[in-house]
Amino acid sequence: MASVILVPGLGGHAMGSFKERKGEHVWPRDSLPTALVGSDGQSHGSPIARIITYGYSSGVQGSKSAQHIGDIAKSFQSSLMELVRGSDLRPIVLIGHSMGGLVIKETLISLSQSNNERNTKLFRAIRGIAFFGVPHTGMDAESIRAMAEDGPNRPLTDSLSSENSYFLTQQLVAFNRLLKSNASSRIEIIYFYETELSPTAKRDINGKWAMNGPEKLLVPAASASLQWDGERSNPVKRTHSEMVKFGQYDDEWQKVSAHLRDLVGQVVRHQGEEESRRALETQQAANKAIEGG
Known part of the structure; x- marks a missing residue:
């Protein structure tokens, strides 16, 4: 069994970010557990993953927080460490939407560079990632930068921009290096990108911000997908925010859930194969010891 952990984006909520628009259906809670069931003879129909959603404070307008993506990643890493306390560490699959995917990448970079046992x-347990609309090379951040104004979170919103973001450039280099250096224990990755234009923030006549500004493609496909061997990119016919909001009988959910089922299933199968290999090696070593004795 795997642990599947979802990380929302900027201004998101651990549950609300994944709730269907104008409804109460929360797919990580209501649909994902039943979508992730075993397909082999031993676990057919049984859940193959436990689902966890992670939340963090990252409001844009009027924020008093000066935290950066690196700070959020440190908190996320601390939460993940709870999974390492037991002796039976399950393989981990991470699902990140928008900035949540950048938090995931920053966490993996930090873990890969650590000498702490x-x-x-924990790093070796992370075997799969699903990126939803993650701006690997930046996004159209004009309206959220305007909403942040000169607040303490302005550097955070600036770092998301496709216009010369030093942070994203450095992160991309470090993450690609991580993937190449760990090719033997490769992390399975799939990508999802939006195909619908999103409304942007605009001040109304009363000076309040509303999502009725010019429509834009906030994270184009080229930014939402990393260019490396084994890439799997999938379109979602949604806006940036709504690409992770699905109803129970949503056609887009049916497509997305199939990809997630394949990803998690592959991770679980690989884990089973590794456990079988280690058990065989242990048995062979024991047999040799007996023969030698």
């Missing part, structure tokens, strides 16, 4: 154990 627990950090190394």
